[in-house]
Amino acid sequence: MTNDLIARVRRFNRTVTSEVGALDMSFLGRGRPLGAARVLNAIGHGRGDVAEIRAYLGLDSGLMSRLLRGLEQEGLVETLPAADDARRRVARLTEAGEREYRAYETLSDAQAAAMLARHPHPEALIAAMDVVAVALGHARIVLEEVHPRDAVARYCLGEYYAELGRRFPGGFDVSLSRDPDAEEMVRPRGVFLLALLDGLPLGCVGLKGGTGEVKRLWVAPAARGFGLSKRLMRAIEDAARGLAIPCLRLDTNSALPEAVQLYRRTGWTEIPRFNDDPYPDTFFEKRL
Amino acid sequence: MTNDLIARVRRFNRTVTSEVGALDMSFLGRGRPLGAARVLNAIGHGRGDVAEIRAYLGLDSGLMSRLLRGLEQEGLVETLPAADDARRRVARLTEAGEREYRAYETLSDAQAAAMLARHPHPEALIAAMDVVAVALGHARIVLEEVHPRDAVARYCLGEYYAELGRRFPGGFDVSLSRDPDAEEMVRPRGVFLLALLDGLPLGCVGLKGGTGEVKRLWVAPAARGFGLSKRLMRAIEDAARGLAIPCLRLDTNSALPEAVQLYRRTGWTEIPRFNDDPYPDTFFEKRL
DNA sequence: CATAATCTCTGACTTAGATCAGATATCTCT
DNA sequence: AGAGATATCTGATCTAAGTCAGAGATTATG
Numbered sequence: 001m002t003n004d005l006i007a008r009v010r011r012f013n014r015t016v017t018s019e020v021g022a023l024d025m026s027f028l029g030r031g032r033p034l035g036a037a038r039v040l041n042a043i044g045h046g047r048g049d050v051a052e053i054r055a056y057l058g059l060d061s062g063l064m065s066r067l068l069r070g071l072e073q074e075g076l077v078e079t080l081p082a083a084d085d086a087r088r089r090v091a092r093l094t095e096a097g098e099r100e101y102r103a104y105e106t107l108s109d110a111q112a113a114a115m116l117a118r119h120p121h122p123e124a125l126i127a128a129m130d131v132v133a134v135a136l137g138h139a140r141i142v143l144e145e146v147h148p149r150d151a152v153a154r155y156c157l158g159e160y161y162a163e164l165g166r167r168f169p170g171g172f173d174v175s176l177s178r179d180p181d182a183e184e185m186v187r188p189r190g191v192f193l194l195a196l197l198d199g200l201p202l203g204c205v206g207l208k209g210g211t212g213e214v215k216r217l218w219v220a221p222a223a224r225g226f227g228l229s230k231r232l233m234r235a236i237e238d239a240a241r242g243l244a245i246p247c248l249r250l251d252t253n254s255a256l257p258e259a260v261q262l263y264r265r266t267g268w269t270e271i272p273r274f275n276d277d278p279y280p281d282t283f284f285e286k287r288l
Numbered sequence: 289m290t291n292d293l294i295a296r297v298r299r300f301n302r303t304v305t306s307e308v309g310a311l312d313m314s315f316l317g318r319g320r321p322l323g324a325a326r327v328l329n330a331i332g333h334g335r336g337d338v339a340e341i342r343a344y345l346g347l348d349s350g351l352m353s354r355l356l357r358g359l360e361q362e363g364l365v366e367t368l369p370a371a372d373d374a375r376r377r378v379a380r381l382t383e384a385g386e387r388e389y390r391a392y393e394t395l396s397d398a399q400a401a402a403m404l405a406r407h408p409h410p411e412a413l414i415a416a417m418d419v420v421a422v423a424l425g426h427a428r429i430v431l432e433e434v435h436p437r438d439a440v441a442r443y444c445l446g447e448y449y450a451e452l453g454r455r456f457p458g459g460f461d462v463s464l465s466r467d468p469d470a471e472e473m474v475r476p477r478g479v480f481l482l483a484l485l486d487g488l489p490l491g492c493v494g495l496k497g498g499t500g501e502v503k504r505l506w507v508a509p510a511a512r513g514f515g516l517s518k519r520l521m522r523a524i525e526d527a528a529r530g531l532a533i534p535c536l537r538l539d540t541n542s543a544l545p546e547a548v549q550l551y552r553r554t555g556w557t558e559i560p561r562f563n564d565d566p567y568p569d570t571f572f573e574k575r576l
Numbered sequence: 577c578a579t580a581a582t583c584t585c586t587g588a589c590t591t592a593g594a595t596c597a598g599a600t601a602t603c604t605c606t
Numbered sequence: 607a608g609a610g611a612t613a614t615c616t617g618a619t620c621t622a623a624g625t626c627a628g629a630g631a632t633t634a635t636g
Contacts, residue, residue: 321622351623376583
């Protein structure tokens with residue numbers, strides 16, 4: 001059939017690849033070949049270590065070396081031996097390089113903005129992009145420990161609260177719930193984890209030291225169904241073992257049946273209410 | 289806020305471009321350089337005319353010529369002068385070329401299928417892909433005249449009926465409506481138009497000769513808001529002028545307010561009911 | 577019918593990107 | 607201190623891709 005799903009995916013691929021020049025910042029016409037532009041961009045993004053850039057961009061050491069020499073000759077980059085290991089070199093942008101990098105960023109931003117401006121439903125487009133990005137790249141999702149007051153962490157928490165607001169019959173107001181108490185989710189007392197795909201936040205979970213409570217488990221709608229919440233929970237349990245916490249607890253709500261089911265299936269046992277928070281109605285614990 | 293959205297788009301671009309090798313059939317490792325694979329694929333897709341392939345792939349004439357010679361030497365392609373103009377040449381696949389083309393197709397299909405199989409919500413993924421493809425490529429949407437019984441036309445009509453079924457309070461049953469009468473929407477009596485993006489059907493509209501009725505105006509959800517319905521209507525009016533139809537009519541329903549609004553804004557005037565079809569409740573005409 | 581335009585082809589050339597072998601300097605481990 | 611591993615660099619070489627000028631055949635046009 002002409003219109004079956006596989007054909008649809010293939011047509012998408014064709015459209016996207018034919019627009020790749022427009023997608024990828026590296027072609028944004030500043031008279032520099034792709035390879036050099038990518039290296040400049042990688043350095044600008046904070047990847048100083050030459051070996052790291054090489055691994056990230058998948059370049060041969062010879063080619064990498066030549067690209068760096070080229071950027072050096074243009075006066076955009078300078079390289080120094082690494083402080084701790086003089087075999088390795090770290091590259092950094094000169095002032096001119098910084099300007100050039102900013103120019104690429106500005107162009108890319110402008111282009112993304114133009115695409116959004118042209119679109120009748122920007123939020124729907126973004127949501128669709130997230131779905132596609134996750135489908136393409138879910139194998140590259142990484143977990144990362146951050147401070148719960150970090151900007152990305154706060155974005156995740158905001159999404160989490162918004163979701164609770166939509167799903168609890170009476171809505172959700174953070175201030176009525178037990179105080180987030182960010183400092184309790186920071187080493188050495190606790191942990192806060194993010195799930196990221198190329199920097200796109202797709203999930204989070206926190207572990208509050210002291211009480212040994214798991215809090216704020218959230219997975220972005222676009223990333224659901226890939227086992228990410230299970231992965232986050234496994235990571236938080238590992239972290240708890242590392243912190244020598246013998247037993248974890250958590251509260252949840254029967255309005256979130258996927259969550260309740262996840263806990264039941266992964267070794268948690270239901271226990272009586274252990275706090276007076278107005279929102280949860282279901283309570284679990286797990287011995288480690 | 290807007291900044292956040294821009295950053296999201298840019299992250300999407302990064303993810304997609306880093307997966308481009310996996311998206312694009314041309315890298316599906318059959319030991320042939322990209323250029324040659326693209327030409328082979330274009331011919332397999334039915335683009336015989338050398339100049340047409342050249343324009344489609346954006347190739348220099350010299351490069352194109354050499355790629356064709358290469359494929360000829362591999363025994364995959366043969367070229368003949370065009371029947372009507374011996375300056376031009378048409379390329380076609382040999383049997384070996386046909387096999388090679390099929391091999392690419394099979395690989396690409398398998399890859400697309402694998403991506404779908406890995407996904408927890410394939411239909412949601414497809415819908416998201418359509419949204420992204422339209423956002424990237426809406427400038428490349430083309431209108432094409434087809435027979436209303438063509439497979440793609442029928443897909444569009446099916447979607448159209450399904451949408452009516454969702455939006456009419458009592459649902460929609462084609463058989464109760466006036467018979468589609470496909471033959472009335474074929475030259476020289478009438479016309480049927482599709483809107484396509486890289487072959488992805490995004491809309492349709494029909495003109496029934498004789499009565500001069502415009503029928504079956506539909507635009508895919510992913511393509512709404514880009515002025516496509518206006519474009520389809522303009523094309524159908526142009527076609528009507530070409531067929532020397534002096535006055536067009538159409539029926540619609542107040543449950544489809546965007547449609548009613550479109551007609552009002554583009555020179556149509558409401559008229560009394562002119563048929564006994566059970567579904568429409570609003571009627572328009574337009575003198576050309 | 578002569579001239580201009582069109583299409584393809586060929587040869588010469590350039591650039592970007594990739595690969596490989598080995599040189600050099602430095603680090604790790606015993 | 608010495609052997610082996612590691613990181614980078616250089617030179618040589620290759621392929622893919624793109625560019626340009628012009629030749630040759632054919633068609634369109636005045």
